[in-house]
Amino acid sequence: MKPATTATTATTATKASMLKPTRLSRRRFIFSGVAAAGALLVGWGALPPRQRVRASHPLPLTGGAVALNGWVAIGTDGSVSVAMPRSEMGQGVHTALPMLVAEELDVPLSAVRLLQAPLDSIYGNVAMLRDGLPFHPDEQGNLKAVAQWTVGKVARELGLQITGGSSSVKDAWGPMREAGATARALLVAAAAREWRVAPAECRTEAGFVLHASGKRLAYGALAARAALSEPGEVRLKQPREFKLIGTPAPRRDSAAKVNGSAGFGIDARPPGLLYAAVRMAPVLGAGVASVDAQAVKGMPGVSRVVDFSAALSPLGGARAGAAVVAASYWQAKQAALALPITWTEGPHGKLSSEQIFQEFAAKLDSESGYAYHQVGEVGAIAQGVGGVAKVLNAEYRAPYLAHAAMEPVNCTAQVKDGKVWLWAATQSPSLAVKAAAKVAGVAAADVVLEVTLLGGGFGRRLDVDMVAQAVAVAMQCGGAPVQLIWSREDDIGHDVYRPAALARFSAGLDAGGKVLVYDNHSASGSVSHQFFKRNLGLPPGGPDKTTAEGEFDMQYEFANQRIRHVIVDSPVPLGYWRSVGHSHNAFFKESFVDELAHAAGQDGVAFRRALLARHPRHLAVLDAAVARAGAAPAGRAHGVALHQSFGTIVAQVAEVSVEGREIRVHRVVCALDCGIAVNPNIIAQQAESAVVFGLSAALFGAVTIKDGKVEQSNFHDYPVLRMGQAPEVETIIIASAEPPEGMGEPATPPIAPAVANAVFKLTGQRLRSLPLTLA
Template sequence: MQPSKSSRRRFIFGGVAALGALVVGWGALPPRQRLHASHPMLLGGASIALNGWVAVAPDGTVSVAMARSEMGQGVHTALPMLVAEEMDVPLSAVRLVQAPADKIYGNIAMLKDGLPFHPDDNGNLKAVVSWTVGKVARELGLVITGGSSSVKDAWQPMREAGAAARAMLVAAAAKQWNARVEDCRTEDGSVIHADCRRLAYGALAIAAATASPGEIRLKSPKDFKLIGRAQPRRDTPSKVNGTAVFGLDVRPEGMVYAAVRMSPVIGGTVASIDKDAVLKMPGVMRVVDFSSALAARTGAGAGVAVVAKTWWQAKQAALALPVQWSTDERAKLSSAAIYAEFAAKLDAESGHAYYKEGDMDAVEGKVAGVAKTLTAEYRAPYLAHAAMEPINCTAQVKDGYVYLWAPTQSPGFAVETAAKVAGVPADKVVLAVTLLGGGFGRRLDVDMVAQVVALAKETRGLPVQMIWAREDDTTHDVYRPAALARFSASLDAAGNVLGYDNKSASGSVSHQFFKRNLGLPPGGPDKTTVEGEFDMQYEFANQRIRHVIVDSPVPLGYWRSVGHSHNAFFKESFIDELAHAAGKDGVAFRRGLLKRHPRHLAVLDAAVARAGVAPAGRAHGVALHQSFGTIVAQVAEVSVEGSEIRVHRVVCAVDCGIAVNPNIIAQQVESAVVFGLSAALFGAVTIKDGKVEQTNFHDYPVVRMNQAPEVETIIMPSAEHPEGMGEPATPPIAPAVANAVFKLTGKRLRSLPLTL
């Protein structure tokens, strides 16, 4: 199945046009290597860099450049495994150093995954565009952690870096022994000759630095010793003993604190401030209006901050600070009005067709054989990220430099923003990326960086740590978009689907994000609005998937699994409705639509088989969804007591290609299920009088420990390239639960969060 050529071309080249001449120029260049950086690794002691990713110290310690942020997803374990595997060194011998600012560490996979191709499309257009965008991404060099892309992107360059380093070490040993390279092998951080002579990597590092690696040969999966085997997380001990450094743990000498006050009305601005009213309060040092610093790069909006000796002093003064806000028409904004606009747009506009197959016009023309037509409307609310570590950032502006400590997913954007606000060149910004106490896409944005640098400019060289209260975090997020989706399907007398139509409306995350962070004008289609709908694998002979972008006054951002997070609920719930209308079991109905998709069928069968039969008083709900390259099937075991929906067990089968670390994959599945379940059962951000109504966990709850289900993970064997794993288990949980509730109650829940 392929999208119609005309719609694909409009979509692709409409998006590419935003990059203009850059794409044309870069597309003509040969692909650049990702092995050698133009900036040296930040090494201490006598370590010798063998390429842009790997260095070896005299004691045999291997330093690996870490270009991705650790926010609980396990990249500080999975990525060094790739290098250790190819170098034949123990994982315990690897230490991580922050990657320097260099384009070889840019995230290519994330940008390529943003292309609007159906997974089944293997045509020339896809190959050419993917190749071109890959080269453009290499030139852009955007260092970003997101899109479940870290392992996928690092799979080739980090393995090549390890293999190249290993080859250089072998060449150095062979030269020292006056032996043939072919007579040498490596094991446990040493080069070993066929006659049993041995040299440790540390003793060879200096000589290896000038050795030629020759042809770089990657290991065959059959020879893997680390990859594919469960390894303990490297970051667990420090998180247990308290030595791990998150953004809130940074303590540079002389640090002061800042608390914020931001417009309670979305899009409001500062009209006036009475600074003198709080300047005599205990510990208060100054009051700063940071609004001008956020001119082009903020989702948070205008506001002010109080700088004080302690955060509590700063917060109390910020609460007491008299601020007048200018809101104009923005104060009339409401969730009800937003949904009404979605409905009106769906009524009035045909939308952009992201995917077409067959002849839907003939089906809608009431061709012979249509026995039943099924329609449904689904909706999903705005969602906050609600990471456990609230928004924070620390900065110092001193002697022409900006020193920045940030729990960020976008170090490149953070550096650019800090430089812009401080008025210094980007090479005068020194960034330390800390651990993130949750990211989920929120920390792709850098509004907090703009705010804190503006404050640090006013503190006469003192470092300042800005912390948002939970209420600030919830009411000034960049939210997962609200959405409205309509479905219509025609069935024949035997229950076969003759036509499938899906049209939805929402704001565009990508339009807002790229305007904020790259200055690109919004325009054209946005894959994230329909991902999970247009790219499904169900084999309907006639289908059409469209979307209408409705410009959002609400700041939008990437939220864990992005459009899949709600589109999977829409699609998988309606698939269950179709199964019921056809008089078929939901699993059997799906199986009948996957005849040309054996991997999807295998994942579905594995989850259903493991789930077994639901105990008395409970029901099993099923959902199947592919996102970020990974196929996931979930079976949720659910009971209903009065108006309470309780999820007891979730069986999750995943096909994510080669499983680099099965331990981390299971952890990510468990995390994603609980994250998605929080949204499915409780999550909703509502707007009234221009204000976000939710403020903290009492009215924006998440799943508690006693509410968390048992999660069983099945990892399907595969020799395919690794795919994403941080997000794919989030989308299927809501429809799986909703489908189980229908079995128990006969009620079809079409709105999130799920309520009876």
């Protein structure tokens, strides 16, 4: 690991290209309708957005600490308690978010303690929902502004506490800094009143209010009076004034993870704990016909068998099956394996991956789909028409992927005296509480949730099927807490998977190699349609940005381009996976752009540079990566990819060698522009993590379906990158004064096409399917 640095066609043409283009009027109708509906709700749409500093529920304080707003409390000893509404799953939010408050409050980061935020609308993730709108990043105008305002306002009202979409720092940038600045202004006002001076004569430093006369008061001594003050002018610092933001502050969770004291979901140990192991239907869509509980009742430690299928059916997302409860997980697991269960056949007993891709192809042959972006005119692309001298067609595909987080899927639940207690490694506290309340038949206010550290999330723990199962089992255990754990086989065989996808490209080039027409038509299932239906009960419908993100929102300046997607209903459960649609669409797009460069007789970097004349930030990132990479050593090749996701621009140069059929990645240079770098150390760690995660998928990852079952079961047939296979990763962070953008996911999408493009240089083989496999 090197520290981060800062720098100021061989396929057949398809019918798709002949289909009538879909215009943007449909999208304009949709979002104009959204805005109008908001305005009609009894004046709701005319009201200002809900503030995000003052909470409706008090912070859970002890020891005489005083809350100055919904985010910040000050103890008599000067300690600062900060509400934490996001889940720590290795991405560093327990360090980065407190830095925002500490900067504005003028306290050392070491003085900050974290409190789990209660369920309150001010802690909802506004940025994640607002960024889900399917607008091109370059698009301007009232439609986009109104839609973003409306969805942002809805998000504030919903107040969903969710960690995902690389949105934690981006969403907190405003409210958490404002909370710190407001608390600081209250403390200054209290001190000024004590000294009978003007607040403008006071300044703050390291937890003290200071006056030019030499007077000073600690925050702890002022807190009680500050809570009764009015803040006066609240001013956020300018970037030039930052002392903490922008520094590589050490991670606050590192020591506990090293010494073993960190508490993950699977570490929960409430008194009287029992353990539950699950058996779930092996065939997609199947259910439980019968369970012979008596067959395992006499096994060591076994106390009961619970068929949780009926209790969970209203949620729509939980897996049908049964659990064995025992005194230890080993006892529960052995009994679960021995438990006789008869399964119903279900509707998908003959389903296969081949059938799924055949349906994708048929849909692309017959349906135009939804046009997410169109510039200029894109009709039938034919050689000799409109100056087209060469036509290039290509088809790409990507498989389903599992999450395979290191911490097994688990949840601990206790149902007693009309209340539910949860210990959960969840990315969705709001949805976890909702699911628990629904299963147990209690009010949400009667659910107490402790969010633990997550041993990896990657989007899997946005879903709450494990919470629903745990509560359903705990309801049958006489008030005892129950820790429900999935084995690795349960996890890989019953995941909510990254969608499989099929993409077709067609482009026309003139005699000089200029791309005149660019057409992209893809098909997959919809993650968002499934997620919102099973977790919020919302009916599916309309476009889903995640299906086409990474294709329609590119910045390459093709004069005539069209990007369309067809949603195909998926019998395979789909879920958010690190970088979602970008994870495969970047591979499709960046690989085909490399094909275009080769067809034009140009170097891939020069070809891209010529398409970025109006995108200087993208150009700077690309140039930084290429310059740092230098020349490839003998026997190796450099592959390049440039991609923007979650607001962050990333360019990667992969240094690759090929020995026989083995693809080896030795070095990756990763340049990025994520706006203001709150903590460069964490950004570099996220880039390295995302590269390794993406390489696992690029080289090995594939979930396949046969006879309605997932064929993979553990790391022997669903491998991940081993330590000895991991490349050296160098991260370059481009200096920026723009607000922070996402960082947890953006370095994952470019790695697969960067490697594939390097392999083409070495072998002449154009790899159009994931995982990358040489012939």
